[in-house]
Structures are given as structure tokens and as C-alpha cells.
Amino acid sequence: MKTIIPGICLLMSATLNTSAQFKDPRPVKPKPNIIVFLVDDMGWEDTSVPFWDQLTDKNKRFRTPNMERLAQEGVKFTNAYATPVCTPSRVSMITGMNAAHHGVTNWTSPHKDVNADAPDSMLDSAPWNQNGFSPVKGVPQTVYATPLPALLKTAGYYTIHAGKAHWGAMGTPGANPYNMGFLVNIAGHAAGHPQSYLSEENYGNMPGKATPQAVPDLEEYYGTGTFLTEALTREALKALDEPVSRQQPFYLYLAHYAVHVPLQADKRYYQHYLDIGLDAAEAKYASLIEGMDASLGAVMDYLTTKKIAGNTVILFMSDNGGLSLAPPRGGAPHTQNLPLRAGKGSVYEGGIREPMLVKWPGKTKAGSVVQQYVMIEDFFPSILEMAGMQLYDAVQQIDGRSFVPLLEDPAATDSLRALVWHYPNKWIPNGGPGINYKSALRQGRWKIVYDQVQRRTELYDLVADIGEKRDLGAVYPDKVQALLTMLSQQLQQWHAPMPIDKVSGKPLPWPENRR
Template sequence: MLALLLAWGVYSYGQSEKSSPNIIVFFVDDMGWQDTSVPFWDKVTDFNKRYHTPNMERLAKEGLKFTNAYAMPVCTPSRVSLITGVNAAHHRVTHWTSPDRNKNTDHPDADLNPVDWNINGFSPVAGVEHTFHGTALPAVLSQHGYYTVHSGKAHFGSAGTPGSDPENVGFQVNIAGNEIGHPASYLGKNNYDKRVNGKPNRNAVQGLGKYHGTDVFLTDAITTEALAALEKPVKAKQPFFLYLAHYAIHIPLDADQRFIDKYLKAGLDSTEAKYASLVEGMDKSLGDVLGFLDKNKIADNTVILFMSDNGGLSTTPARGGQAWTHNLPLKAGKGSVYEGGIREPMLARWPGVIKPGSVTDQYVIIEDFFPTILDIAGVKNPKLVQQVDGKSFLPLFKNPALKDDNRALVWHHPNRWIPAEGPNIHYASAFRKGDWKLIYDYRKQKLELYNLKDDIGELHDLAAQNPGKVKELAGLFTAQLKKWDVQWPVFKNTGKAVVWPDEVARK
């Protein structure tokens, strides 16, 4: 106990000697757990050998690697959870929002009626239909002296709602962010657009006109503009919060010509090579950020958090698609509550606080970013509209070995998605406590049980052999879902609701 108190005293003293730390969230879109040369498993895989991400390697070497970091199955739920600290089951933005207001992105289903989820996403203003109203992270930080910058993908809310504009969400600077979920093009020579019948594409990236007609790749453009925006607070010695949210590595698969040749020469087909070039371009952006911090001599007082919003897109060649992401050994991919859809590459660096080369196996989840960042900033008891579900992972920075196997994590996806390529993603939810994970398939009204410590690929359903564990987890799972008053599907033919997990467990 004395040693812990002394260690905390050293930590607190170090904090008091410095100004409020700068904070950077480096957020990547659709990046799977295996789409990097940094291994997040207990071994290096062939997929880790495929990609070239030297700046992620540097971040891991100089910071902390999280091997059990989670997001939601799709993008908007993760983004809303990050800026509010609320679980998706609780804020009810359970699927990706359409750029168009009041448009439900759920696909019709033959068996289940759609639920009334918040199809317009997050709103900083109360009373906006089909939105979750809350106090956003950048707004809180701005109120406490931070200069807040958004660059890249926002996708917090649909067009015409307050949440579609990052400046309404609390960012003092917004670069290229609005309601769109992916770019029409990554190519400056195409004006980051792909015109349809001569008209601008709905997903054309806005606000980057100075790069139109150039060879500047989108990933570079939003990085360059983000770092230029930081010159002001750096010069004024004001702490900043940069949310650098890349459109990469989401489709379209536009090749980054600076990097693609090496992957073609390595034997990858053109599709996989394009994807790998997007990954390396994203990593180059990370290197530019690290270089900026070094150049301005502010690295020691800057916290960097690297994260992805959901798992890699899982495609199925049998349906005519061509696979370019590979989540193995994890099961499934984006849109799924299996590990391939929710387990993410996550890194953190804070010189003088995090011991270089640290690794933590403690599981964390996307809503934890909110309380953690407020802890880092020293914000105590902020005035919030919402109840925060996340838990600060700041203690892991000093002691990565800390374990809390009693904590429960929830994923709730009462939606149906049919991606252009890949398997249909059907209604499902999941619950993790310790090494055990319970998955509930609404359509089948069936529970699956996995031990992730022994079976990271979720290949062996242990429900039949462990009825006691199923009953225990199903009870806890149901209690939490009911506490949050979640939306719950109803069968079309009977008008009856899908039974709760604990009802299945009692059969």
C-alpha cells in the first residue's frame, strides 16, 4: 500500500509540474485488429507481416498496447459513445446514421419489425426527433480551457440536425467533417468527389477546396489541415484537444500511389494492395502527427490515443465479393458482435506516465474514452445531461497489470444490415464478463457461450456444457438491458417480442 501511495504521489507531482496535457484521439474507420504490423495477439500472424505500419510500431514501443479493446459493431454508435461516455444500448444510436435526416438505415426483415432507434444520431440540443441528447466531450473540454479541433470524419448525426456540424458539438475548428460516413473519393485530382450524371456525389468531402485538382491524398489533406490548426494553441501555450478522425480505411478502395507498388510486388492482388496502401497512408499520417509533436517540443506533455471505430469489413467471395480484410483468428467482421466486429487495435502514449512497451490485457470499451479523457484533462464533476456508462482506464497507464474481471460489457445491435459485399448482419447482442462472453441471436432466440481466453476465435460454443454460467450471464445481461430500457424487436407474424436472454436460459 505504501508503495502504491508513493507511486501515486510521484504521478500527481509530475502532473502539477506541467500544464494541462494536450490530448489527441487518432481515430481510424473500419480498421480491423489484424490490419497492422503491430500484433495485438500473443503471436505475430501472417497478416501482421503483410502490413507496414512503422508509426503504430513506434507508438506501441513508446506507449501502452491494449489487447482487449472494444468498440461497437458499426461506426456511428462508436462515435456517439466516444463523445458522450454512454453505451449504445443506452443512447439508442445502435446503427449507422444516414446522411439524410429521418432515413432509417435498417434493412427490412421478413421476420422481425424494426425497432425505434435514434436514426438521426447525437444532438447537443434537446428535442430533436430520433436523436440522443447529451453533453459532448469537446464541449466540456472547451469549457475547461482546451482549444478543440476536429479533422476528418464526424458522422455524429444526420444532415439538418445540430449534431451533423462538429462546431455545434463543441469543436472550435472543424475540418472536413459533417454528416457523411465515407468519402466519395480519396483523390485530390477528383476533388474528393465522384460525380454522378455531372452532379456532386452525396459523399463528396467538403471544405478542402485548396487541394482540388492536386495529387494530395485525402488522408494527407485532413492531417495537414489539422496540424496547421494546432499552430494557434501551440503558439499561445494553450492545451489542445485534437480529434483526428480519418475517413481511411473505409471504402472506396482508392490506391495511395505512394505505397501500393510494394504490396503488388509482394504478390497481393490489386484489391488487397489498394487496401494495404490505405492502411500505410493512415500510418504515415500518424507519423506526421508524431513529427509535429517532436518538432514543437510538446511530445512530453501530449497524450495520444489510437483507436478504430469497429472491426474490419468482412467480405464473402462466394457472394461475388472479393475479400480484402482478414480478421482471423477473430470471427466475422464489421456489423457483428463476434470479436471480428468489435475488437480493435488500441494504443496510448503519455511520456513520463506510461512506461514504454507496456501491454494491458484488461478489457476496455469505447465509452471509456469519455471519462478517461476528462480524467487526463483534470476535469472534475462536469455538468452533463447524460449519465456516463464508461469507466476511466487512466489507472492502467500507471499499472497495466490491473484486472477487473467483474466488469460487464454490453453490445446491442437490434438492427439488420446487408452490406454490398459480405454476409447479412442480423439482430444480435452480446455480453462479456471476465473471460466469458454470451451472444444472443434474436432470430433464433438462441444463446451462445464462449471462453475468450481459450477460444479467441469463438469456434466452440460451450453453452450446452455450462448451463450454470449461461444462466448467470443471461440474468446479468437481461437486468442491464432492462435497466437501460433498450429497444427490443417484435416478431411480425405473432406480434410477440423476442424473449429476453434470461428467459432462454431458463428453458
């Protein structure tokens, strides 16, 4: 039975009549367009933009004028992090969850139910979500969550995917960007790298030679001499014409396959790097970087031409640290990201610290720098806040924190926040510095690295020792124990997967129970 209070009805009626007669004269500000420009395997130093307190020789090697332009117009984050390999980062960005929480801790095979872990004589694989992310509940060995693009689409955004997806295996919903809430998909599927960057090789789609890594959807560019990076850029900008023409806010996720292997020369830039003395491998790599930067420039020029740059947010990020295996890189192994230690696959800084730039006209102060550390899962709540979505319905617990306040106050700091990395997997057979079966936690200036197999810890002061050369564990044992306990408790709270001992059949112990 309903109770009606006449006074309230009268008040509501008066309110409705008043609102009909007197409209708010202030114009409603349109939602900002949002572009995520994601690069694959790009290191923190693979740019002419310095993300340290000094310009390094590596910075001088690369030509990235459009990254320089974006940094001059926006905010540079010098302590931005992702995960050691690609799929965990991509799943974290689209779900807002830490990798230890969503359980997609390694890169996913394009084939369903195939474990990408390298074999190990002592350990069975951790029970990680090897089929990746699923927007549909009940898919085996996946994490179920509400994807970011689907939420943006419900808020009126025209959602476009271009480039590398790599969220889930073929035959699962996570393989298809359309299932994520994208209205347009250009070249995104289950594979994590291109079979070929070359149009002369049809981007891998040669009769009798195609593999799951062959890049789809780009037939009109076959044999035209158009490098993959440029083809993706052209198609992404074509797709933008639709929402721009009707003044609909858009979300463009432009996720380049560059600079992932295979290292193939972008001929527009390759000769320059040979001329300055780089070997063939490094010249190819540098040409991929410059081609990626040219794509960023084309996107920024498009926004200016269409007169929408003033209401478009651009977020630039890489999904993991630069590759440091040699070959295919030139030079000595694990030196390519110096002064950072190691590279892709490692929980040391070279494997997880990324170049990150954000421009939000009217919000960001041109040329500002944020030193506060942030993590890739932070993109999820940040983008939703940029879109004006304070309330949204997501099935997962969000681990990320919005970095929008840092755009408004770049000097703000939070030394109590803890970032967690967890890699209970075997990426490559012979390992390397910080690679295979490692976890790490950063709080403030301190970082602890934990070897899950040897059950050893290392402690570093990242402010004084960015290269992680001096293990201070013996000097600060109380700090080691405090951070180790924090890491262990967080992993347990998230039910993080751990490798399985073949002899006992049990998971390896949590960090604080290592003895």
C-alpha cells in the same frame, strides 16, 4: 436573514492576506494536450503491431512503423473493444454511453428521418435513434447528451475536429461538429464515408456528380494529387499552429475516413503490395492502412518539432472491426480478420476487437501491455480525467470507466466487469456470422452471444479460444444462464430497443425470456 460570525470573518481575512503575501513556489503543471487518432473500419490485425501473443501472417503483411513507434513509447491494449459498426462507436466515445443505452445502434444515414436498416420480411425495425446524437434537447429520434469536446472547451482546451464526424443526420444539430464544442471543423459532416479519396475527383465534389458523401472543405487540394488522408493531416497540423503558438492546451480529434470503402489506391504505397503478391483489392486496402500510419507519423513528428511531445497524450483507436465482405475485400468472405471470427457488423471478435494504443508521457511506461478489456465508451471519462476534470456537468449517465488507472498499473485486472454489445438491426440483407439481430456480453474470460431472432445462445472462453470456434454452452449451462440474465437485466435497465415482430406488433423478448 444572514448570520455573521466575526471569528470566521477574521479567519477568512487572514487567509486572504496570507495567500496574497506568500505564493506557492511550485510551478503549475500545464494541462496536457490530447489527441484522439481514430481510424475507420481498421481491424485488430491490420497492422505490423501484434495485438495477440504472437506475430501473425497478417501482421507481417502490413507496414505500420509509426504504430510500432507509438506502441514502443506507450501502452498497447490487447482487449480493446468498440461496436460492430461506426456511428454507435462514435456516439459512445463522445457521450460515454453504451450503444444499448444511447440507442444509436446502427450507422446513421446522412439524410434526416431515413432508417439505415435493411428491409426484413419478418421484422420491423427496432425503435432506435436513427437521427443519431444531438447536443440539443428535443430533436426527434436522437439521443440528447453533453458532448465531450464541449466539456473540454469549457476547461480551456482549443478543440479541433478533422475528418469523419458521422454523429447525426443532415438537418439535425448532431451533423455539425461546431455544435459539439469544436472551435475548428475540417471536413466533418453527416456522411459516414468519402465519395472519393482522390484529389483528381475533388474528393467527390465533381459538378453534377456530388453526393452527400462528397468530402467538404478541401478545395485547395483539388487536382493536386494529394490523397485524402494526407490532405486531412496537413489541415489538422495547420490548425494546431494556433493553440501551440499561444501555449493553449488543445484537443485534436483526427478521425480519418480511411480505411472505409471505397477501396482506392494510395499511390504512394500501392505498388509495394502488388509486388508482394496481394490482389488489387487487398493491395488498395493495405495502401490505405500505410497512408493512415504515415499520418500518425506526421502528427508525432510535428509534436517533436514543436517541442510539445512531452506534454501530449496520443490515443489510437478504431471504430469497429475490419471489413470482411468480399467483394469489396479480396479473398473468401469473413476470413480477412482470422484468427478472429467474422468482421465489421458482427458481434464476434472480428467485428468488435480493435487496435488501441495510448501514450501519456510521464504516466505510461514505454512498451507496456494492458490485457484488461476496455470499451469505447471508456474514452469519455478517461480523457476528462487526463484533462484534470474530476467534476463536470453532463446530462447523461456515463457508462464508461476511466482506463487511466490501467496506464499507471498495466497488470491490473477486473474480471467482474461486464461489457455489452447490442445490435437490434439488420445491417446487410444476407447476413453473415454474428451479423444482424445479435447481442453479446463479456465478463472475464467468458462471452455469450445471443441471437435475438432464433433466441439461441453461444458461450465462448476467449482466453482459450480467441477464434470462437468451440461453443461451450452445453458444458457450462449455469454460466450461460448467469450471463444471459446479466445481459437481459442490463438491456432492460437501459431500455434498449428491440426489433418488432410484424405478426404480433410486439418487440422480441428480452434474452432471459427467450422461451
